[in-house]
Amino acid sequence: MSTTTKKQNYSLFGIVPITPTIIKYIIGVIVFALAMGVSWLIHFLKINQATDFPINFSSPVTNGIDDFVDYLVINYSWMFDWVSDQIKILVGKIRDFLIWVPWPVTILAITFIGWKVATRNVGIGSCIALLLLASFNLWESAMITIAIMSIAVLLSVSIGIPVGILAASNNRFESILKPILDGMQTMPSFVYLIPGIMFFGLGNVAAILATVLYAIPPCIRLTNLGIRQVDIAVVEAGTAFGSNTMQLLTKVQIPMAIPTIMAGINQTVMMALAMVTIAAMVGAGGLGADVLLAMGQLEQGDAVISGLGIVVLAIVIDRISQGYINNRNQTTSIE
């Protein structure tokens, strides 16, 4: 009690009581004032070493990277070309197929899938959303976006899940992987466009590479997490009955991690959709390209409509996949 009465005696201007928090703020203000004072002094005295950094590593490093990329592109161009061709053909085929299927068939199919794997409302909602897309003349662009996205998701998942499983079974690998994934997830999404252009030039292939890089971390992370958080008592039971590592993985750990892995795939899909849109800047077609084109030509109306089209598409995909995950978790009774 005595200390509190004592504190009340000291105050700023008779109104602000001096508490530890107030003291921290005052110190902060003093430090800021000092920093500003020193900066002003440096400019006033014209100390050049302090205004321009005295050392510059930039050009040797960038030259080194240039040379390395040139080396790769010149010597391994056959490989990049081959990969590029295969992906281009695949994207083209999927796109052509999606456009070839008449819109009523697609809409009915999606409505049915939404209804069956999620709920009736998701089915009806998807139907309305797709009708809207079609009625604003965004159908073809949406199909192109889906074609690029599905290739990217396919690649992400088929690389991400094995890597996640490996990370779950090997602590050292996980400890190397974690900072890399952290780095990948903190990087601004535009940065991912760079390696694509470097190796594959402008176009859908660069967009897919960027999308895979951008969308793969949640898939790896949640696969790893899902397997690691399987109840240790259950894993022990599996071991006690003489399962080998592979049996434990395929019969116990992966099946029990499926809900988490599914959540990872869902995130990967959503991130892939976001990236495919941004990747319009390196020449990917689809809704993103529509937005970019409209913005460039100052057609605000078109830009807004195409942008909303992306949102609608995202909602449809998210609702259906979330609904699928929820339903699945209920029917398999995993607590």
Added chain:
Amino acid sequence: MSNIEIMNLWKVFGNNPEIVFEPDNINKSRSEIQDEFNQVVALRNVNLSINPGETFVVMGLSGSGKSTLVRALIRLIAPTSGSILINDQDILQYNTQELENFRRHTVAMVFQHFGLFPHRTVLENAAYGLEVQKIDEETRNAKAMEVLDLVGLSGWESSYPSELSGGMQQRVGIARALAVDPEILLMDEPFSGLDPLIRRQMRIELKKLQQTIKKTIVFITHDLDEAITVGDRIAIMRDGEVTQIGSPEEIVTNPANSFVEEFTFDIPKTRVTSVSNIMIEPTSKDFDRRYMVTPESLVEDMIPLVLETGDPIPVVDSKDELVGIVPQEKILELVALSARQEYSQ
């Protein structure tokens, strides 16, 4: 010939277990070692031999090392030193392949928290051990159905574990262990997660089940009552050491030290004393067939008979020969002793 022979088994948890075995430290107490070196001695020089077909109970409080011991028997933890001979082979020397085979065929475990696979049906759970052995689906399902029937779970085979009550889940656990037809059944506090009523029922059922399956059972519990009900022999553990091994009767009537005595305090002597221990020479050859008992039965079972007849109770062995009689004073003596225990609490 014993089925399981545990010799000089030690388990030290910590980053430097070797330090415990240095001549200066080997006799130090568990708490001294923990304070000085930050190593935890979970098992200290455990020696046990467990006979084929017997239900051997390891009893102790939490932290006594009983769970560590049973886990060592299936190598879910690796002991620091010593050996465990099962069918004359040291399981601690097994390589991965041998260990897998050992776990698949020789031994099966029932867990305290059941450890059932939530994504598998009751049938798939029970068949897991056989599935791991790569036995074809038809055979393993047939075997699984058989053991589910044995534990009273027919009709539940397509349910998921989460749809079952705790007692039923543990029956699945037991069925899963029995399905592989192991020589040895390890049960790590299998009933302690269940309601008291279910727990009692499960003990009685296990006892009955054991009469049909006749496995070597190593049963871990912290409950002396449970130990006495299910166990042929009991080992009492404290601070990683075995303090006493004996039949329930020996433990209750002749506790090795004050620690065991305290445990056994509220167990009525009538529950563990067999008739053969208090019977006296028969005075005549005639006996009343309505009230006879066997030498192996417990004094407790005789009490209702005493209430019906005033005469001494005849004891008749399996060859239908009169081997002794129990006068009422003898029974009263034991009952009084048990009653005094209860009042003095």
